[in-house]
Amino acid sequence: MGSLEEILAGFPLKERWVYLDNAATSLKHERVIRAVERALREFGVNVGRSAHPPGEEATRAFERARETVASFLGVDPRCLAFTFNATASIHAVLCSLDLGKGDKVVTTALEHHSNLSPWLRFSEVLGFDVEIVGFDPETGTVDLSELESAVDDRTRVVAITHESNALGSLQPVEEVLRLAEEAGAYVLLDAAQSMGALDHDFSRYHFVVAPGHKALLGPHGTGLLYVREDVLEELEPRLLGGGSTKRVEGSSVVPSEPPHAFESGTPNLPGVIGLAEGVRILEEVGLRRVERRVRRLTDRVLEGLLDLDGVEVLCPEARRATIVSFVVDGRDPDEVSRELGERGICVRSGTHCATLVFERLGLRGCVRASLAFYNEGEEVKEFLRAMEGITRRGASS
Template structure:
């Protein structure tokens, strides 16, 4: 049991017991799963919700008046309402989609392509995931707009003064991550979006690494678009959402055409449905969104403030322990940081290090983490990344550090 900052105690051992996969072994060793920034594990409550949908309620949504169709539609729309409450936004401003990558591409194709022109600029940051870079490059190539890059300091914090100086009249859009998937940097998105709005710049926030780990009030952030991914927040893969201001959704043409996104179709022309359904062509991942609704219930039941406090404890423990390892370099020491540690050991390639750690039962990610420009900034081809979630333990961190020490001796 633990309590932090006046919050009521949580039995984290009981919480951990909700995640069946965490009980397994890998290579004969107890699994230490430290790759939640890549994808989180799923509690039994989410797994059972998906299973129950397929066993008892499976039907398509918004197409049938029979009982199963009504149940499926209510479950799907119920997930939208739960997610909207979780983000503090209106449900009719929330487009359900496969995740952040789809969501950002939706903004790129349906908002940016019709709006931008030669001479315009898109402002990104050095720490962006490829999903928040490549769509804007496609837009720039097709419209003649240019990409500008806001840089970071040696700690991994954005240089805000320089960023605001870059918000010149030709900048029409700024896109940035709420939390860096490599550095763990928590960006002051509310302040940045306020500065963008003052200048008439539309803002897009990638919330993939924020939604699983901290309480969100998207309305208070003041952005124009906010994207999240369900599989990182203990939900199923292939789920996520885009929140957008109502005026943008109303003006944006559809990204995909097909069923459900229409009001009336004639060969002479089509009348599109109202948002958000205008952007939800075809049969959605219904069972996945039922699971995402269960994931929102699960996270809310624990409380995001408790989850954030728990993960700060784990991050502090891991940072202190890893800082004592000779030859280990940590990338990213921002003033405000989420529970992610990217690191290298002198003389060891990230992939070799991760492979040897796996033999000790420790799962970390190695590679460029879909952040090539950030790797170039630090002058390395890849790093290892340990990412923690509330279901991890202090004992797992000790086992992780012991495994690193063992691997370091092997590589010496």
């Protein structure tokens, strides 16, 4: 078990960069890298019913990883499937619901394309309706009264993000859960930005999707799907293949029991083992402390940017935890990002796979600084100093 200082010192890329692009993916800790390597070296064979020793070891390690992550989230391991990213988890849910003509899915203009495009595209094929609810441009919060009117007795799913990846605004997801449950609809919570960063009880939502590779500190190509126990019985898994199919009887398919019914094909064994190690790191730091640290760093970024002439923070009134988005007067966001990159500071620019957000704000994009608990106060200072230089030169040119 490592001290906080040891853990903070264990991210190799931190030595080279001030990394403020954590909303895209997290830096990988030395322990996660070693866990991936150990899995490949010691039991890098297939998971499943192989009756040979390395196969059994791989299966045991995979299931132990599930228990680690489930215990961290306070959920039953049966309700937790490993996928390849948040996008794959959303598709698994969509395919497992009998959506059709007469049904409605309610989502928001704040969503990442992952939580928008699948619903829109499949609505064309399956005939259900999609209603997209707006948000307040000052707070970046979904318009709850519009949402309340949209959610009716035809609504099967309310698909909403917990924390907007484009604006950083936290959504009133408990209120959304209450509204949806009153109407008999499911909530699919996109916890891509919040899981592993916020101390939140995810067990009450019908579906929670998250990547393993962001705040949970796992490797690329890992994701999670949580399905609430009572909802498991109501689903018909349809993203099927090896592992998720128990048997085929004539022309009908008998799916495996959950969670394996949601795990089709060869899983990302080394990734999942690395993800479990990432979660152990978070447990050692303590999720409360993780949240406190990241919120404090984000507040410093926000305050620093608000003090700079020529910088406009998007949704300055937002309740936020890990992300601050902004534009610089007269400067293209990509140019700002490149200039920061030249000084060793990594941020993201563009529309962040959330084009509706920018369409509604009337912007072509923004610069996004996104924090993790392992960032340091010194790194925030360096970023703000660089921003001061950029805006000062902008003003004098």
